Amino acid sequence: MLFVVLLSFYFNLCIAKASLNDVLFTGEYEFFDLTHPFDNNTVYWPDAEKFIFSKKIEGFTLDDKSWYASYDFTAGEHGGTHIDAPYHFSSTGKRVGEITLDRLIVPLIVVDVSSIVNGDPSFVLYKHHLDHLLNDNLGKHCVIIFKFGWSKYFNETKQYLGLTEAQDTLNFPGLSEEIAEWIKSSYKNVVGVGVDVASVDPGSSTDFPAHKILLHEGLYIIENVNINSNIPDYGCTALALPMKIAMGTGAPLRLVAICPK
Amino acid sequence: MLFVVLLSFYFNLCIAKASLNDVLFTGEYEFFDLTHPFDNNTVYWPDAEKFIFSKKIEGFTLDDKSWYASYDFTAGEHGGTHIDAPYHFSSTGKRVGEITLDRLIVPLIVVDVSSIVNGDPSFVLYKHHLDHLLNDNLGKHCVIIFKFGWSKYFNETKQYLGLTEAQDTLNFPGLSEEIAEWIKSSYKNVVGVGVDVASVDPGSSTDFPAHKILLHEGLYIIENVNINSNIPDYGCTALALPMKIAMGTGAPLRLVAICPK
Numbered sequence: 001m002l003f004v005v006l007l008s009f010y011f012n013l014c015i016a017k018a019s020l021n022d023v024l025f026t027g028e029y030e031f032f033d034l035t036h037p038f039d040n041n042t043v044y045w046p047d048a049e050k051f052i053f054s055k056k057i058e059g060f061t062l063d064d065k066s067w068y069a070s071y072d073f074t075a076g077e078h079g080g081t082h083i084d085a086p087y088h089f090s091s092t093g094k095r096v097g098e099i100t101l102d103r104l105i106v107p108l109i110v111v112d113v114s115s116i117v118n119g120d121p122s123f124v125l126y127k128h129h130l131d132h133l134l135n136d137n138l139g140k141h142c143v144i145i146f147k148f149g150w151s152k153y154f155n156e157t158k159q160y161l162g163l164t165e166a167q168d169t170l171n172f173p174g175l176s177e178e179i180a181e182w183i184k185s186s187y188k189n190v191v192g193v194g195v196d197v198a199s200v201d202p203g204s205s206t207d208f209p210a211h212k213i214l215l216h217e218g219l220y221i222i223e224n225v226n227i228n229s230n231i232p233d234y235g236c237t238a239l240a241l242p243m244k245i246a247m248g249t250g251a252p253l254r255l256v257a258i259c260p261k
Numbered sequence: 262m263l264f265v266v267l268l269s270f271y272f273n274l275c276i277a278k279a280s281l282n283d284v285l286f287t288g289e290y291e292f293f294d295l296t297h298p299f300d301n302n303t304v305y306w307p308d309a310e311k312f313i314f315s316k317k318i319e320g321f322t323l324d325d326k327s328w329y330a331s332y333d334f335t336a337g338e339h340g341g342t343h344i345d346a347p348y349h350f351s352s353t354g355k356r357v358g359e360i361t362l363d364r365l366i367v368p369l370i371v372v373d374v375s376s377i378v379n380g381d382p383s384f385v386l387y388k389h390h391l392d393h394l395l396n397d398n399l400g401k402h403c404v405i406i407f408k409f410g411w412s413k414y415f416n417e418t419k420q421y422l423g424l425t426e427a428q429d430t431l432n433f434p435g436l437s438e439e440i441a442e443w444i445k446s447s448y449k450n451v452v453g454v455g456v457d458v459a460s461v462d463p464g465s466s467t468d469f470p471a472h473k474i475l476l477h478e479g480l481y482i483i484e485n486v487n488i489n490s491n492i493p494d495y496g497c498t499a500l501a502l503p504m505k506i507a508m509g510t511g512a513p514l515r516l517v518a519i520c521p522k
Contacts, residue, residue: 008317019496020519021368022357023284025401030363033516037507039358049316049333053508060352065350066473072310073334081505091321091328097300101292101517105500107282139285212327239366241502241515246298247314249330253514254502256362258281 024258027087032236033253034145035081036154036226043157043198043224044079044105046170051075057225077250083192083242084221088249089211096248099220107142108238108257110231114149119160123148124202127182143222143238144183145194148173151228162203174202177209184217192240194222222253231259268416283520293497295406296342297415297487304418304459304485305340307431312336338511344453344503345482347433349510350472357509360481365451368403369499369518371492375410382423384409384434385463388443404483404499406432406455409434412489423464435463438470445478455483455516484515492520 035211036042046052051073059071078084086093111130117123125146150172153160162171174197183190193200193214200210200221214221222240242251297303305311312334319330341346347354372391378384386407411433414421423432437460444451452462454475461471461482475482483501497520503512 012376018289018521019368020285020290020498020521021496024281024366024498025368027279028279031366033362033505035505037358037505038509039507054335055310056511062469067350069348069350069352070309070339071508072337073506074315074333076331076333077444078331087330089328089330091330094350097298105292105517105519107280120372121429156429172357207324209283235282237281237285239500239502241500241517243504243513244294244296244298244515245334246300247332248299249319251333252504252513256366257501258279258366260279 028261030259030261032229032231032257032259034257035227035253036224038075038080038252040156041155042080043154043160044076045198046161046163048079048154049074049076051079077245077248078223081222081224081226081242081253081255082250084211084215084223084250085251086215086218086220087250089208089215093215093218095246096242096251097244097246099242103141103220104240104242106191106238106240107140108236109142109144109228110147110233110236111144112147112233114147117148117173119149120189121171122175122202123172124176126176127177127178130179139189141189141191143192143194143240144229145192145196145222145225147196147227149196151226154224154226161198170198170203172197172203174205175200175210177213180210180213183219184213190219191223192220194225196225196227198224222255225255231257235260253256289367289522291382291496291520291522292418292421293490293492293518293520295487295518299336299341299483299513302416302418303341304415304421305337306459307424309340310335310337310341312340321484330371336513338506338509339484341517342483342485342487343511344495344514345472345476345500345511346509347476347479350476354476354479356507357462357503358417358505358507360503361376364402364481365501365503367452367501368401369497370405370410371488371494371497372405373408373494375408378409380410382432382434382464383465385437386440387437388439400450402452404453404455405451406457406483406486406488407436408457408488411458412487415485415487418463422459426454431464433458433460433464435452435466436461436471438474441471441474445474453481453483454484457486457488460485482515486516494516496521
């Protein structure tokens with residue numbers, strides 16, 4: 001009995017400390033998985049190492065004839081829903097394992113330009129499209145995800161990437177150099193930029209200015225965000241948790257949004 | 262001006278919806294990364310595929326002589342800080358991609374038995390060690406992490422696994438079959454069980470009863486938790502976000518605890 005009383009006292013102490021659990025699991029929040037699955041269809045850059053299971057043990061093979069299954073896998077860092085660390089384009093930039101949690105768990109701002117893009121794979125986003133980016137999260141860390149409306153093509157790699165038969169050119173929407181410069185100069189609180197296409201730079205880019213500007217500035221980039229669902233522009237929280245590849249130039253990312261219902 | 266007013270109105274609407282951001286980023290919470298990094302030292306089972314960078318492009322190789330770096334990698338699913346999906350030991354169990362977010366973002370209970378273990382690699386945890394497990398999170402989903410005090414050996418693989426010279430036997434602490442049965446029968450709200458060692462079963466186990474009991478019951482397992490820091494037993498929230506390997510029997514996991522300061 002004394003034990004139960006002590007336990008109850010201890011538990012109440014914990015509640016007094018305002019556990020996040022008392023807020024998060026009251027039914028007022030919804031979790032959105034903004035991550036494409038890794039499988040044989042996962043989109044990678046045409047010349048990159050794709051995700052493959054490289055070995056497979058599977059069957060009723062244990063001593064007591066019960067089930068056991070285990071795979072190995074091979075993958076490039078920069079396919080599917082993934083993060084680019086600054087080191088990807090900056091020799092002095094941080095690697096994946098060096099990006100701190102206070103930059104990975106942050107308010108999320110969604111900029112939905114899908115109705116302006118309207119399925120045009122040659123669309124490039126400029127400042128004049130975006131007067132509503134004025135709200136800069138009041139100076140606190142945040143990540144911005146640009147929604148071009150491209151996630152729905154993810155399972156059709158050729159359409160998603162805008163691949164020609166020869167596989168030598170790509171064509172999908174992206175950010176202009178102007179937008180990257182604007183974020184760099186005017187939105188110092190933005191720690192990461194995400195897109196629902198295979199690259200922040202448009203598919204036709206060959207010199208990758210948005211990559212260079214953002215990664216040189218120390219921001220991270222998220223590519224192939226899976227954002228088919230309608231989530232609010234403001235008010236969600238991003239959990240952008242990459243596989244912790246210590247020296248990674250990038251890594252598979254589990255991206256979740258926690259939004260008020 | 263009208264635009265700014267409208268924007269302000271819209272932003273206030275969002276706040277009225279009780280964004281988690283208004284709670285989470287007030288300075289009252291601390292983030293703990295309970296994940297070991299993936300690199301050449303990451304602990305894998307002796308016969309498993311280790312984490313390796315399998316290709317490397319790195320240098321000032323772009324057209325404008327600026328930096329570009331990108332790696333591929335190979336890994337087993339079940340090394341480093343990782344999740345075991347029920348399918349690992351149950352042919353009808355869920356795979357990694359099927360575990361829903363409401364089981365991965367849950368209250369965290371830490372059961373710190375490190376002072377009882379006291380560095381003994383042959384230690385096996387039984388019910389009589391654990392009368393304080395009585396608090397079962399009031400019937401809501403939660404994950405329990407057992408802290409044996411083993412994370413500090415992670416960078417010394419031989420000591421961490423209790424490897425002999427012949428590498429044919431292992432010796433590290435783990436859960437008894439009794440504990441796994443107890444969780445299964447008495448704690449229906451527990452959706453996952455984690456340990457700061459390489460397996461929920463003791464290193465010396467050859468028939469893996471804790472794996473079988475927990476995974477057959479539909480729980481997931483987390484192994485190689487990195488828990489050197491002192492975090493509270495109750496009141497933290499676990500973000501257990503695996504690489505979304507659709508058909509995975511397991512996957513690298515980014516494990517974070519959000520705790521009241």
